[in-house]
Amino acid sequence: MIDKPVYLTREGKEKLEEELKRRIEIERPAIAERIKQAKDLGDLSENSEYDAAKNEQAFNEGRIRELQYMLNHAQIIEESNGSKVVRIGSTVTVRYEDGEEATYTIVGSSEAKPSEGRISNESPMGKALLGRGLKAKIEYTVPTRDGKNHTEKLTIVKIK
Incomplete structure (x- = not known):
């Protein structure tokens, strides 16, 4: 698979960086704690809280990977000042x-x-x-x- 650039404005990149930080530093530990608490309730085969927390964990980890990919392949869009043709950022x-x-x-x-x-x-x-x-x-x-x-x-x- 060829990695293609992810075009972002400076503002867009900052938003993605903030989301990544929040997902890693706040949401990941909170989900881990929910999983731990659900495990403490006993039988996992019929524990809907455990299943919900594991699903949330999978979604969060997927989004973290997606954000990391986008930020690693980010190409900042510079503002178009006086360009005669349409380009990204125009x-x-x-x-x-x-x-x-x-x-x-x-x-x-x-x-x-x-x-x-x-x-x-x-x-x-x-x-x-x-x-x-x-x-x-x-x-x-x-x-x-x-x-x-x-x-x-x-x-x-x-x-x-």
Whole structure:
């Protein structure tokens, strides 16, 4: 498997570092204590508290590994100052065919939150915007829930 970079803003990296620290220093010992207490109750074969704590432990350890991977492969997105083309870190204003305008920031997939205008560089729109300049007309395909694809058309009106 090829390790691919994880694009993060400085703020995003700090949040992941805080979560990793919390999971290792606070949640891991708390879960271990719950497991110990559940073991002290006796028969583990019918101990739902023990099962729940073990499941929580597995989830927490998986998330720790995921966070460590992301931080080890982090590539910090530098703010785009005066770039003439869209790149990761750019904030792009687009105009759709119906005249509606929207502004998006291109971020790595781990920080994407479309509802907050933060779209992934790996999303169909993100891929279509990357490397394109002001006034570029973009067309890309979006998968829909019913299994059919929908084509979006837009124009880049501002890059910062």
